[in-house]
Amino acid sequence: MHDDPTRSFDGPVTAPAGLPPGRDTWGDFRLLARVGHGGFGEVYRAWDPHLEREVALKLLLPGSVNGEAEYSAILREARALAAVQHANIVHVYGIDRHDGRVGFWTDFVHGKTLSVLLEAQGPFGYREAALIGLDVAKALSAVHRTGILHRDIKTENVMREEGGRILLMDFGLSALPQRLTGIAGTPNYMAPELFTGHPATVASDIYAMGVLLYHLVTGEYPARLSGITPAEAADAIGKRKPLLDVRPDIPEPFLKAVNMAMEVDPAKRFGSAGHLAAALTESLGASVSDNASGPKAGPAPRRKMLFPAAGVAAIILAVAALAGMRSESLRRWLHLAGNQTASVVPANVSDEFLKAQDLLQHSYKGANLAAAVTGFQQVLQKDPSFALAEAGLGSAYFGQFRNSRDPKLLDQATEHIDKALQLDPNLASPYVTQARIAAMEGHTSLAMQQIEKAISLDPHNAEAYGSLAEIYKANGRLNDSFTALQKAIDLAPDDSRWPLRLGSYQFGAGNLQEAVRQLQSAISLAPDNATAYFDLGVVDMQLDKLPEAKANLEKSLALDPYFDTYQTLGTLAELEGRFSDAVAMYRKAIDLNPNSYETWGNLGSAYLWSGAGKDKTGQAYRKAIEIAEAERKKTPEDARLLGELANYYASIGNKTQSSIFVRQSLAFSNDDPAITYRAGETYEILGQREKAIPLIAESVTRGYDLNEFQRSPELASLRSDPAFQAALVMAKTPKMITMQTAKQSEPRSITNGKH
Structure with a gap:
């Protein structure tokens, strides 16, 4: 969830900083590196052995949660949050207790927090800040509808993922220890009423949103509130610096949105995060010259109309x-x-x-x-x-x-x-x-x-x-x-x-x-x-x-001699059993785009079935693996890529790596029938037909390409297996499939030459 590079999980892992010597686990999780810590606890990059994926594991400090009643309250809120699905929210997977510490785990997001970006590049332009605020407000609205509050909105809790997606982290959960002690939030973002003992509300989250937007476009806070008494906080808030004084170039609609979000009186703030989102959307249609208090541009040149009253x-x-x-x-x-x-x-x-x-x-x-x-x-x-x-x-x-x-x-x-x-x-x-x-x-x-x-x-x-x-x-x-x-x-x-x-x-x-x-x-x-x-x-x-x-x-x-057209013609040749022609098409595709792992993998398959020999076949598959592994470092949760890697490793006889990747691809697949089909094909290559049959039957009955299935030489033996035919009946296939007779298959790879 933080600014950590991806690493391999194959070697020994030393205990991360902050753990007693010899401790590198929490429950079943392997702790790989500590990536954050604060008054509430610590955040680790960890490995979930059940899903075989990297997660962000947040461990609360010992003693933060006292007794079953407090833990039950936290568990209820975590369950409610886990049920929320939103593109701008980091998903919560689970919560548990081990070794006297409560922990919960979420997606590990590769990206940078807004605080890191702000420090690196300086204040944001108002349009970029408004777009970020719009995404955060939409996320906030989705969770407010479930009755959950955030309580700690700040630049450190908003991530820009690699690829640009904005993610709001730590809904509700980041403030659990503070909540139990009656303190909710980070002082510079806290609404005035929180300093006088009032409980957190939707309005206090809206106030923090206003401070976030102010901070993004200025690099400053409207008032410095850390380490002061409630009375001093009230005085500081009353003397806070207006946004217009810091950024006179900001257009009026954005100014109004920020100022309304930061109203001292909660009743005068936006009634919901959705209302704030609407105001930010409106501000995106404004230009800098719309600012009534700033320098005025002359009227935009307007073209003379030849016939003003004409239709x-x-x-x-x-x-x-x-x-x-x-x-x-x-x-x-x-x-x-x-x-x-x-x-x-x-x-x-x-x-x-x-x-x-x-x-x-x-x-x-x-x-x-x-x-x-x-x-x-x-x-x-x-x-x-x-x-x-x-x-x-x-x-x-x-x-x-x-x-x-x-x-x-x-x-x-x-x-x-x-x-x-x-x-x-x-x-x-x-x-x-x-x-x-x-x-x-x-x-x-x-x-x-x-x-x-x-x-x-x-x-x-x-x-x-x-x-x-x-x-x-x-x-x-x-x-x-x-x-x-x-x-x-x-x-x-x-x-x-x-x-x-x-x-x-x-x-x-x-x-x-x-x-x-x-x-x-x-x-x-x-x-x-x-x-x-x-x-x-x-x-x-x-x-x-x-x-x-x-x-x-x-x-x-x-x-247009495009590489994907050659690639598709190669696939067509394979469907027709013209494997030498397929080799020629894939070679031409590679000439145009030598960095496509799919094309190299297809070439390996065409070599295999054309009888070109295991040297050429192995070289093609290994090149596909080399390119795909490099891609996996960038997108480690790409189910399709993982499925292809599993197939390539199976084809060169590496059962261990193939088995790991095929399980991962299914875990990330979201039930995509194409990925399910590829996993079934991989298990067939590995000689594990008992696993292949249900996957192939499921994908075919859910609409996967029957032509490929019926013509695939990989699956010729499986098609005639009575167990597969029974699986199709169980899956209630919507149409008859013509079975081809073939011998029962054996595990196939270029290392043993079995087809």
Whole structure:
């Protein structure tokens, strides 16, 4: 849960600091390193032997909990907290007593606390602080609904995980010892009423949130309250430094949110964490120039309207005449950009702007995004006040970021989107891009509000509905995502992106025939889109239409020789039993991307079944293991990666490592049928069919690809095993599966040559 590097668990572990000599355990847990300590106890990085995973173990000081009544109260609260599932909360797994100490264990989060980040980089910008506060407030709201309080919100208890997710730690539990002594919290964050003996409440948690936000944007506290008497605390709070005096550049909505959270009178604070979250969301729509007390910027340049009283249709015709262009092109542009009459395309840049917009719409070609960036930049050189060009540039930079994950590109996208809204706050398209960025960062509520804003400004914006579908899908609302995408298709029937995306979503939902229909529609609109042919080829494979799949994948390859297309053609060749062809495809994929452990693993499998010999097979599997082990250090709980490692180790005869990883993959799998299937296949390779049968039967009955199962040479013997057929009956398989006869299998690996 703290700023510790990952380490191996294979060697001897010396007793961590703070433990008596020779002590390196607590109950069944192995204590690997002490990573934190304070007045309540100590935090250890520990190994849970039951789940075979790393955890953060918090041990309260001896004597902190006295008697069964106190322990029962703590246990009830821990159980209530463990039941709360929220993306911004560190999950509690258990609580127990050993050796006279109460301890509880949670996820071990690899990241940095806000206090560490604040010390390293200085005060945060208000937007970043508001986004962090929004996530913390959402987490706080989720737990308040269960009747639990936090009591110790501070920068040390908020973690930014590697990858950017914000996590609030130690809900309720961090303050257990303080609670029992009547003291709740860290003095600099404590609400005034707590100093006079009043109990902690939702309002006192809200106050601490206000201090947290203040501290993030200033690096200071509104009042220093540590080590002073209640009377001195009241005086210090009355003289606290206003946020505006420290940061006069902060916009008014953010100031109001912080000040209201820190009201001395609890009744004047936000009524809930949800209300604070709403205020922070509102503040994210503000610019620095909104601050009435700070320096005022002049009014944003507004484009002169040719026909102020005209409707959209009249303006389309007017601009078409002015620019010498077809009205159809402008209609398409207005659908893309948001058809607000305040932002008419200037005649001197109309051709360049529409060309850049067209490149952005056809960004499935890799070079088009870069060309769109150049096009929008050229437009802005001629007309720096053209808001729609700023919006287009921001969207293009975001597209490049999605492809490369270069953080500089995300910063550039945000910068140009903000400029677009400063030039014209009534544009829909910048809000769409803001929503996509927020959704990518996990800020679902903010993303939804920004999409709603875009749609309110332009109810006919296909981009908004396409992005709304992305948000719905990310939150498991598949039917709503289908509806939103159909709306986008209706609004922009000539835009191939929406049927392409709908086809992909339908495929993910198992609606294969509808996926085919949508993907064929996308191809008819954009016959040069390699992705559409690729997706259609994958759907054909699921439908067991292998010749059609091969034709579509080869069309995709001709348009864009992407490594994943070679990889998929290799898989197709294996399904058809053409193992030498599979080897050739995987080799070509590796030439394009030599760092894919999956491709090396697939190559090992193809070598094995093609009879290439155990030297080549072993080299491929060992290369897959080398790459996958390096990845495991970055993502030690990736169930799919662990499952692949288990399979590779089994294939080279390392039963010990394979058994460890297959159990771990199942522990982290969240019942994913693909991971269950891979685990079953691994157990079959290990010769443990009694474990393989129930896993394979479960995955097949839950919808795992029947084609792969029926054609897999690994599972030929298992398919005909009466015990497996009985397991299918027990699992109530929804469809008949044609069994293939084969000999009973023996353990298979390249070391013994058994297939």
